[in-house]
Amino acid sequence: xxxxxxxxxxxxxAFLAKAIESxxxxxxxxxEVIVVDDGSTDGSVDAIKAFGERVKLxxxxxxxxxxxxxxxxxxxxxxxxxxxxxxxxxxxxxxxRIVAAWRPGVSKVQxxxxxxxxxxxxxGRQVPHHMHDQQALALVREFGTYGSPPGSGNAYGAxxxxxxxxxxxxxxxxxxxxxxxxxxxxxxxVVTLPxxxxxxxxxxxxxxxxxxxxxxxxxxxSEYERADSTKRFVEQSLARINQRPxxxxxxxxxxARLAAICVRFxxxxxxxxxASPQPSxxxxxxxxxxxxxxxxxxxxxKLILSIWMAGVVxxxxxxxxxxxxxxxxATGAPSSA
Numbered sequence: 001x002x003x004x005x006x007x008x009x010x011x012x013x014a015f016l017a018k019a020i021e022s023x024x025x026x027x028x029x030x031x032e033v034i035v036v037d038d039g040s041t042d043g044s045v046d047a048i049k050a051f052g053e054r055v056k057l058x059x060x061x062x063x064x065x066x067x068x069x070x071x072x073x074x075x076x077x078x079x080x081x082x083x084x085x086x087x088x089x090x091x092x093x094x095x096x097r098i099v100a101a102w103r104p105g106v107s108k109v110q111x112x113x114x115x116x117x118x119x120x121x122x123x124g125r126q127v128p129h130h131m132h133d134q135q136a137l138a139l140v141r142e143f144g145t146y147g148s149p150p151g152s153g154n155a156y157g158a159x160x161x162x163x164x165x166x167x168x169x170x171x172x173x174x175x176x177x178x179x180x181x182x183x184x185x186x187x188x189x190v191v192t193l194p195x196x197x198x199x200x201x202x203x204x205x206x207x208x209x210x211x212x213x214x215x216x217x218x219x220x221x222s223e224y225e226r227a228d229s230t231k232r233f234v235e236q237s238l239a240r241i242n243q244r245p246x247x248x249x250x251x252x253x254x255x256a257r258l259a260a261i262c263v264r265f266x267x268x269x270x271x272x273x274x275a276s277p278q279p280s281x282x283x284x285x286x287x288x289x290x291x292x293x294x295x296x297x298x299x300x301x302k303l304i305l306s307i308w309m310a311g312v313v314x315x316x317x318x319x320x321x322x323x324x325x326x327x328x329x330a331t332g333a334p335s336s337a
Contacts, residue, residue: 001102002030003095003155004078008068009086010038013047015201016086018120022198023084024054028095032078034058035086036068064173070166073158080109081156083177087201088113088152094197098155107160107188108180113153113200126196127153133192135296136185141238143294144231144249146185151177152198160187164237171233175226182234186243220258220266227255253294253305256287260309261324284313 005023009016016035023033033055035048039062048057058071069083080102084090098109110133112126132139132146139146148154154177164187167179184190231249238245251259263280291305311323 001080001099002032002078003028003080003082003099004032004034004076004158005082005084005090005095006069006072006076007033007035007084007086008038008065008072009035009040009044009048010062010065010068011040011042011044012086013040013042013044016044016047018089019084019086020048020051020055022089022091024051025092026090026095027092028099031095032056032076034072034075036060036072038062038064038068063169065176066167066172066179067169069172069176069179070169073161073165076158079158081158081161082152082154083156083180084152084198085150087203088199090152090198091196097193097195097197101191101193102157103189103191105189106191107157108184109155109191109193110149111153111193111195111197113149113198114196116199116201118201118203120199120201123202127200130296131192132296133190136190137243139252139296140182140185140234140245141243142246142250143252143290144234144245145182145252145255147296148181150200151181152200154181154184156180156184157188160184163187171229175230178230178233182230183237186238186241220262224255224258224262224266227258250293251287251290253291253297256290257305257309257312259283259287260312264312264320265324284309 007016007019007023020033020035023031035055036058037045037048038060045057045059048055056075058075060067060071072083073081080098082090082098094111097111101109110131112128112131114126115123117123128147128149130147131149136146161180164179164183167176172179235245235247235249263284287309288306291302291309294302308323308326312320314320315323
């Protein structure tokens with residue numbers, strides 16, 4: 001079985017060689033390595049060319065991550081495809097482990113990633129905290145998401161990808177991994193490998209002073225709008241294949257936490273065409289309702305999350321801000337979707 005590794009790159013020359021080298025070092029006998037450069041201006045193309053014919057290079061004008069996914073998949077020939085971010089890397093046995101776990105009817109094999117700092121040093125934890133497989137489709141129908149690794153921690157069947165790609169490049173300039181991650185449970189079985197098979201690089205320091213790795217307050221509502229827009233996409237996609245999504249979908253716990261942070265610290269709600277402003281009270285009610293409807297955590301954790309959200313909204317600003325910054329390390333939030 002051939003496995004294609006599609007590396008999407010934009011101005012990551014500092015990290016790119018590690019991603020390519022890890023792909024070429026796979027122990028599985030039949031691995032194809034494709035690198036899509038999305039209009040880099042930092043010398044990335046020359047760095048890729050240094051690997052010669054061992055990699056297939058696609059150079060294109062900058063169009064965003066969705067366009068890079070589309071271009072890379074169109075040139076791939078593997079029965080299984082991994083979209084590897086250029087700042088991450090895979091362990092040598094990743095492809096072999098994925099292929100060994102593959103079976104008919106599978107749409108996605110997922111595995112955790114070890115979190116590392118900018119220099120590649122282990123941070124002693126992995127992402128995500130929880131992965132859902134047998135429960136994934138039910139969660140996607142009701143909440144529009146489930147516990148999944150970020151993009152580099154997923155391998156997809158080419159047959160599944162042909163049904164959902166090419167994606168809308170205008171809509172998915174960023175977070176394009178959401179498309180195959182969130183739709184995979186509706187097209188086949190999701191299989192989980194419990195051991196980390198790669199590394200996920202964090203670029204920003206833990207004390208950068210931002211709530212959600214956004215430097216501007218308006219970034220909070222922008223992040224919520226992105227999550228809301230993704231839910232609408234999932235609803236529409238499931239409806240087209242008669243998977244009966246809940247409309248409107250509830251918030252996953254990490255989205256409920258985000259809603260509380262936005263209400264308290266986001267300032268005036270600014271949204272684009274994909275979402276409409278919601279009264280703060282209505283959004284908070286949805287957030288609390290969603291936490292108690294989420295089936296994958298127990299009573300104690302639901303109570304803790306509810307108290308946390310109430311504290312963010314009601315405590316004096318300085319205390320609420322310190323509490324909100326715990327959002328980074330709260331359990332369960334996937335990095336991509």
